[in-house]
Amino acid sequence: MKTCVIGLGRMGRRHLEAARRAGLTVVGAYDPLPASVDAAVAEGAIPREAVFPTFETMMAAVRPEAMVVSSTAPSHADYVCNAAAGGVRFILCEKPMAVSLADCDRMVDVCGRYGVRLGVNHQMQYMEQYTIVKEMAESTAFGGLRSITVAAANFGLAMNGVHYFEMFRFMTGEEITSVAFQADAAIVPNPRGKEYEDRSGQLFARSATGRRLILEIGGDLGHGIQVVYGCRHGQIIVDELAGKLRAICRQEEFRDLPTTRYGMPATEELRQIAPADVIEPTADVWRGVLAGGDFPDGIRGRHAVRALVAAQVSATRDGAPVSLAGGLPIDTKFPWA
Numbered sequence: 001m002k003t004c005v006i007g008l009g010r011m012g013r014r015h016l017e018a019a020r021r022a023g024l025t026v027v028g029a030y031d032p033l034p035a036s037v038d039a040a041v042a043e044g045a046i047p048r049e050a051v052f053p054t055f056e057t058m059m060a061a062v063r064p065e066a067m068v069v070s071s072t073a074p075s076h077a078d079y080v081c082n083a084a085a086g087g088v089r090f091i092l093c094e095k096p097m098a099v100s101l102a103d104c105d106r107m108v109d110v111c112g113r114y115g116v117r118l119g120v121n122h123q124m125q126y127m128e129q130y131t132i133v134k135e136m137a138e139s140t141a142f143g144g145l146r147s148i149t150v151a152a153a154n155f156g157l158a159m160n161g162v163h164y165f166e167m168f169r170f171m172t173g174e175e176i177t178s179v180a181f182q183a184d185a186a187i188v189p190n191p192r193g194k195e196y197e198d199r200s201g202q203l204f205a206r207s208a209t210g211r212r213l214i215l216e217i218g219g220d221l222g223h224g225i226q227v228v229y230g231c232r233h234g235q236i237i238v239d240e241l242a243g244k245l246r247a248i249c250r251q252e253e254f255r256d257l258p259t260t261r262y263g264m265p266a267t268e269e270l271r272q273i274a275p276a277d278v279i280e281p282t283a284d285v286w287r288g289v290l291a292g293g294d295f296p297d298g299i300r301g302r303h304a305v306r307a308l309v310a311a312q313v314s315a316t317r318d319g320a321p322v323s324l325a326g327g328l329p330i331d332t333k334f335p336w337a
Contacts, residue, residue, distance in 0.1 A: 001090075001290075004028040004058055006079050007070035008040040008051075009192070011094060011278075015068045016045045018279050022286035028062040030055050031071075055079065059086050066090040066290075072192055073158075073336045077103035084116040090289055092119045092282075096162050097301035100333045101309060104302040111298060119289035120301030122166035123281035126288070128274050132245070133229055133236050134171050141249050143232030145172060147212040151228070153221040156188050156198035157181070158308060158336040161215055165205070165307040166300055171229075174207035176307045178323050183315035184219040196337035203311055204321075225276070232259070234266065243275030309334070 003024040005015050008031040019026055030052050031037050041048045052058035059082075067088045069079045077098045080091055091111065097120045098104045111118040124130045137145040148171065150164055169175055183201040190196035200219035206212055229236040234249025247269045250257075254264035288295030303324075310322040312334060322328075 001025060001065045002027045002062060003066040003068070004030070004062055004064040005046075005068040005070060006030050006055065007068075007072070007094070008036040008046070009033075009070070012036070012068070012070040013040050013043060013045045014279050015070050015092075015094075015282065016040070018282035019066075019068060019286060021280065021283035022290070024066055024286065026050070028052055028058045028064065030058050055082070059083070064088055067092070069093040072196070073097075073099050074333070077107050080107045080118065081110040084111050084114045084118075088116065090117050090119075092121060092286055092289055093298075093301070094121050095301065095304070096158050096308060096336050097298065097305050099336050101302070101305060101328060101330045103333075104298070104305050105330075108298040108302060117289055117292065118298040118301075119285055120296050120298060120304075121282055121285055122163055122296040122300065122304065123278075123285050124163065124167040125170045125294075125296065126281045126284035127276070129238055129240055129243070129245075129276065130167060130171060132271075132273060133238060136236055136247060137171070137229055137231050141252075141255075142234050142236070142247075143249075143255065145211065145229055145231055147214065147230035149214040149216070149228040149230070150225065151216045152225040153217065153223050154188060154200045154219045155217060155225075156190070156200065157203070157215075157217065157311060158198050158334070159188075159190070161203065161217055162304050162308050164213060164215060165304040166296060168205065168207075168211075168213045169300065169303065172207060172211050174209060174211060175303055176205045176213065176324060177208050178206050178321045179307055179310040179314055180204045180319050180321040181311035181314040182319035186219050188219065190337045192337045195335060197335040198337070199312075199315065201315070205307065206321075238273070240276045243273050245269075245271040245273050247271070308336075 181203045183199045188198040203215040225240040237246045314322045
């Protein structure tokens with residue numbers, strides 16, 4: 001299937017490999033920055049003759065069936081909508097899906113109108129650090145997942161924190177309904193340019209049934225991603241960067257005791273799992289988009305952006321909880337990359 005890639009930065013170059021692994025044939029690419037093009041060509045990621053001077057010339061010359069949109073976030077909506085209107089049948093867009101809820105709505109509407117299958121590159125449902133934990137947490141031994149605590153570093157709420165909104169939905173089967181975000185005073189700089197900003201701080205999100213997501217991504221934290229999955233009968237702790245899992249749960253005869261009996265005899269398991277990766281899970285997202293069915297589509301991508309917008313609003317209200325149900329700014333464009 002003829003495929004084009006928009007954006008040849010670090011993630012865009014990974015998308016070239018991911019698309020090929022998914023069985024797609026990359027026939028064209030476009031990036032307005034010569035430095036990004038030069039880097040991709042120098043790495044052997046794509047031949048220079050396959051790089052086009054504009055999006056329009058690429059579309060006219062190649063007439064692609066599939067497209068990756070891996071440019072900076074402010075341009076996602078226009079590229080996705082123009083590609084859909086131009087005959088592209090399958091589109092994979094990087095996260096965050098867009099910089100406003102209005103743009104998300106437009107992307108979903110246009111792709112629906114033209115019968116285009118739109119995916120957003122939230123890969124969690126294909127990564128064993130989540131699939132293994134989900135199976136364990138839902139087992140009788142652990143008694144169901146109640147909370148997720150991510151103790152990470154200064155990786156940016158929009159750049160990386162947004163992934164955990166979709167991870168929460170996948171792990172719990174529930175959408176986030178409210179967000180409270182205590183943002184640090186300092187703005188997180190973005191290497192893509194001075195026009196882009198992100199935030200660090202502490203976030204607390206809830207679902208309708210009271211399940212929780214807690215993100216500790218303070219600006220004074222410089223290493224690691226540890227995730228603690230709190231269950232009725234135990235905990236599962238994952239070092240996402242090292243690929244290490246530690247699971248502790250009550251022994252069977254103590255499971256029905258009150259949660260206040262938190263020190264009951266327990267069983268422990270240590271396991272090595274695949275550390276966080278980008279390319280193969282992205283190829284898996286492509287496989288999901290091409291096959292249809294259950295994959296991270298535009299609806300899920302839009303929900304992650306809704307949670308992100310709610311966090312931005314909460315930050316302006318001294319961290320007060322903000323509902324995702326309504327009243328969020330639709331047209332406001334945020335300076336995310």
